[in-house]
Amino acid sequence: MMKSSHLIDNAYTLWNDLQKKIEDLQTEHSSPLEYTQFALMETDEAIRTIKSWVIKHDFDCWENEITFFKKLKPLFIAKYIYFNKVVALLSATPGSGIKYKKKLYEQEFEKIHYFFLENTEFISYYRRKATYLDLKYFMRFKYDLDVKLAPDFHNYDERFSTSHDHLIATILANDEFEIFLKSQLLTLKESTAKETDSNAGLQWTASKVALTELVFALHQSNCFNGGNLGLSETVRWFETTLSIDLGNYHKTATEIRARKSPQTKFLQLLTDNLTAYLDALDD
Numbered sequence: 001m002m003k004s005s006h007l008i009d010n011a012y013t014l015w016n017d018l019q020k021k022i023e024d025l026q027t028e029h030s031s032p033l034e035y036t037q038f039a040l041m042e043t044d045e046a047i048r049t050i051k052s053w054v055i056k057h058d059f060d061c062w063e064n065e066i067t068f069f070k071k072l073k074p075l076f077i078a079k080y081i082y083f084n085k086v087v088a089l090l091s092a093t094p095g096s097g098i099k100y101k102k103k104l105y106e107q108e109f110e111k112i113h114y115f116f117l118e119n120t121e122f123i124s125y126y127r128r129k130a131t132y133l134d135l136k137y138f139m140r141f142k143y144d145l146d147v148k149l150a151p152d153f154h155n156y157d158e159r160f161s162t163s164h165d166h167l168i169a170t171i172l173a174n175d176e177f178e179i180f181l182k183s184q185l186l187t188l189k190e191s192t193a194k195e196t197d198s199n200a201g202l203q204w205t206a207s208k209v210a211l212t213e214l215v216f217a218l219h220q221s222n223c224f225n226g227g228n229l230g231l232s233e234t235v236r237w238f239e240t241t242l243s244i245d246l247g248n249y250h251k252t253a254t255e256i257r258a259r260k261s262p263q264t265k266f267l268q269l270l271t272d273n274l275t276a277y278l279d280a281l282d283d
Contacts, residue, residue: 004064007057011050011072018046018076033090040083047076055159062139069138069165077165078172085177094236099245101188105181112174122167137164204242210266211238212252217267 002010022039029035050073059065089108093101116123125133136142140162156166204211218224219234235249246252262268 002053002057004057004060004068007053008064008068008072010053011068014046014050015072015075018042018079022079033087036083036086036090040080040087043076043079043083047080050076051157051160055157062135065140066134066138069140069162070134070168073160073165074168074172077169078176081169081173082176082180085173086180094233098188098240100236100239102185105185105188108177108181112178115170115174119167119171122164123171126168126171138162202242204244206266208244208246209252209256211242211244212246212249213256213264213266214270215246215249216253216256217264 021042025038025042026035029038054068054073059068085108089104093104141158142162215235215238216231219229219231224234224237235246238244239246256263259265
């Protein structure tokens with residue numbers, strides 16, 4: 001049977017190997033989403049390996065068990081949580097629409113803040129490198145109902161979990177995810193500055209309802225990409241290009257439909273103005 005000291009050494013080696021694989025993947029894949037998906041799979045494989053060692057292992061002393069569950073296991077789980085968060089965010093983020101992207105990132109910051117508020121006491125314990133509760137927090141089969149436990153604690157495999165190792169993993173994951181979100185917001189800020197410069201001479205000064213009417217008309221006429229562009233993508237393009245937020249454009253379309261004749265007031269105005277201009281050319 002593997003000695004506890006050997007298990008810990010092997011776990012550190014596995015962790016270093018995983019970090020190297022993740023670095024290589026980042027070099028190999030230019031797509032952030034593709035890279036993150038592969039990194040998530042590598043992390044999952046490493047966790048399965050280390051779990052196979054631990055579930056059948058009896059630690060020879062409480063110091064080694066605490067070292068594993070307080071310092072080692074959370075490194076692997078944190079990476080898994082982090083990559084999972086990034087994959088979910090990148091998958092949900094549209095290719096355009098700066099305001100929508102910013103809203104998504106801000107929502108993620110709110111989730112991190114809520115986690116901090118819910119776990120302030122333990123986060124303080126961990127950040128201060130305190131140890132006086134380690135025997136309760138980081139030993140298997142010895143959780144204490146007098147301390148705060150995760151709501152889904154009983155869903156964990158007790159052979160591979162303690163009452164608080166997952167919380168440390170979440171703290172570490174949130175730290176890394178926060179850095180990622182800040183970098184995304186910085187990129188967004190730089191993109192906004194560039195678009196503001198490029199669009200400085202052209203601003204939409206008619207109403208948002210009028211623009212919505214125009215966008216729907218152009219989309220329904222298959223004016224973009226041979227009709228292969230989704231309505232939401234068309235709307236986001238106009239919002240980004242004109243630095244405008246059309247809000248709930250489906251609701252606006254419903255309000256346009258409910259108008260008394262003419263329903264398409266703005267399109268009628270365009271037609272009248274163009275007709276008047278063309279008639280004036282004959283004079």
